[in-house]
Amino acid sequence: DVKVTQSSRYLVKRTGEKVFLECVQDMDHENMFWYRQDPGLGLRLIYFSYDVKMKEKGDIPEGYSVSREKKERFSLILESASTNQTSMYLCASRGGPVRGGDLGEPQHFGDGTRLSIL
Amino acid sequence: RKEVEQDPGPFNVPEGATVAFNCTYSNSASQSFFWYRQDCRKEPKLLMSVYSSGNEDGRFTAQLNRASQYISLLIRDSKLSDSATYLCVVRWGSARQLTFGSGTQLTVLP
Numbered sequence: 001d002v003k004v005t006q007s008s009r010y011l012v013k014r015t016g017e018k019v020f021l022e023c024v025q026d027m028d029h030e031n032m033f034w035y036r037q038d039p040g041l042g043l044r045l046i047y048f049s050y051d052v053k054m055k056e057k058g059d060i061p062e063g064y065s066v067s068r069e070k071k072e073r074f075s076l077i078l079e080s081a082s083t084n085q086t087s088m089y090l091c092a093s094r095g096g097p098v099r100g101g102d103l104g105e106p107q108h109f110g111d112g113t114r115l116s117i118l
Numbered sequence: 119r120k121e122v123e124q125d126p127g128p129f130n131v132p133e134g135a136t137v138a139f140n141c142t143y144s145n146s147a148s149q150s151f152f153w154y155r156q157d158c159r160k161e162p163k164l165l166m167s168v169y170s171s172g173n174e175d176g177r178f179t180a181q182l183n184r185a186s187q188y189i190s191l192l193i194r195d196s197k198l199s200d201s202a203t204y205l206c207v208v209r210w211g212s213a214r215q216l217t218f219g220s221g222t223q224l225t226v227l228p
Binding site: 033040058 | 162164215216
């Protein structure tokens with residue numbers, strides 16, 4: 001079974017702090033993803049990475065950055081936390097590379113980090 | 119227009135009922151399709167992949183209609199434990215990322 005581990009289930013930080021969310025997967029997956037999930041808005045992709053040191057912006061990258069120094073670890077960084085970044089953050093990983101026409105592998109999620117910015 | 123659209127519900131059905139969810143997607147180049155299930159305050163988990171010919175897994179049946187660009191999920195003989203939010207998920211073209219619908223909430227009542 002794929003195991004995706006997020007460093008914290010609950011986190012409380014203050015406005016302006018630099019916040020690090022860590023995610024580790026144990027399946028040697030190329031692709032890793034960070035989402036946030038808010039009521040009524042569903043899952044929104046922040047950033048993803050398809051290889052070490054490679055990253056691509058998702059739908060809502062503003063206010064966030066990421067780091068992928070090792071294949072198994074993908075970090076999400078809130079450079080200067082703001083109250084509108086209070087949310088549930090979900091990390092996911094997926095095998096690849098994906099080839100056109102195939103079924104494609106599903107994504108596996110971590111337990112999530114519920115982050116509150118005060 | 120959202121790329122993946124689902125009826126948000128909520129669907130409230132009695133135990134034993136059959137319930138169906140539909141999902142439409144906007145990109146005709148979509149290649150892979152999935153249904154995920156998400157319990158309250160938990161992470162999404164894969165329920166089943168959706169194959170072009172349709173597929174069944176126990177009480178769950180998934181169908182894909184490429185011409186009309188929709189996916190369906192049928193749940194037969196609903197159990198209380200089926201209560202969750204069901205997410206329709208699509209991957210298009212050579213994209214590495216998946217696109218998620220906002221989910222359909224199901225409550226199965228005793």
